[in-house]
Ligand SMILES: *[C@@H]1O[C@H](CO)[C@@H](O)[C@H](O)[C@H]1NC(C)=O
């Protein structure tokens with residue numbers, strides 16, 4: 001008589017476990033969304049407004065490739081260049097409430113960072129010209145970017161290394177997804193070259209890449225070296241794409 005409710009409870013538990021297992025299997029099968037940084041599930045700040053981005057903002061196919069190959073520390077890197085004109089309103093609508101933000105007056109997605117080049121790729125004998133040749137062959141300016149959200153960091157750095165790093169910072173970026181792996185594939189080609197030249201695999205992670213467009217910051221931009229991971233984990237507010 002008392003065994004029946006127990007049986008029902010066990011069946012219900014088994015069903016719950018099954019549902020949980022099935023949904024886990026589903027989300028982990030999508031490798032590009034898991035690379036976004038939060039298992040594909042975006043968590044917005046409850047009080048964040050929705051920001052607007054013009055539909056053409058992420059189409060850079062008609063913008064010329066810009067090389068960044070100055071032979072000076074942290075002046076060699078690879079980027080997909082975007083048209084800042086399409087990001088100006090977004091910057092202004094954020095700064096309208098923040099009020100302390102600066103803008104670089106240009107927009108881009110960094111594909112190989114200055115520290116990756118200076119500390120890892122360059123010392124292994126990979127030249128910035130070789131990286132640019134890979135990017136041009138891969139039509140970097142035609143890479144398709146998908147908007148994810150507006151990312152925000154406000155607060156203290158987790159690991160300040162100098163007095164300049166103390167106190168609060170604010171950084172806003174548009175998080176984008178390399179959903180077609182076009183930028184990641186450039187990084188994979190660079191990795192092949194790096195390995196061919198004897199580079200240690202552990203030092204360069206082609207998929208260790210969080211594409212974003214820096215929109216504004218108060219003191220300086222912040223990077224993965226500062227402890228910021230700019231995947232969908234970075235999301236603060238939704239982005240609506242307008243016509
Ligand atoms: C890099 O850009 C400069 C102009 O900004 C140009 O003079 C130079 O030829 C370019 N180099 C390559 C390898 O495309």
Ligand SMILES: *[C@@H]1O[C@H](CO)[C@@H](O)[C@H](O)[C@H]1NC(C)=O
Nearest residue numbers: 095096098099100101102103
């Ligand atoms: C951001 O907003 C402040 C306050 O309105 C303004 O003084 C400043 O010029 C703005 N920044 C830019 C880059 O427009």
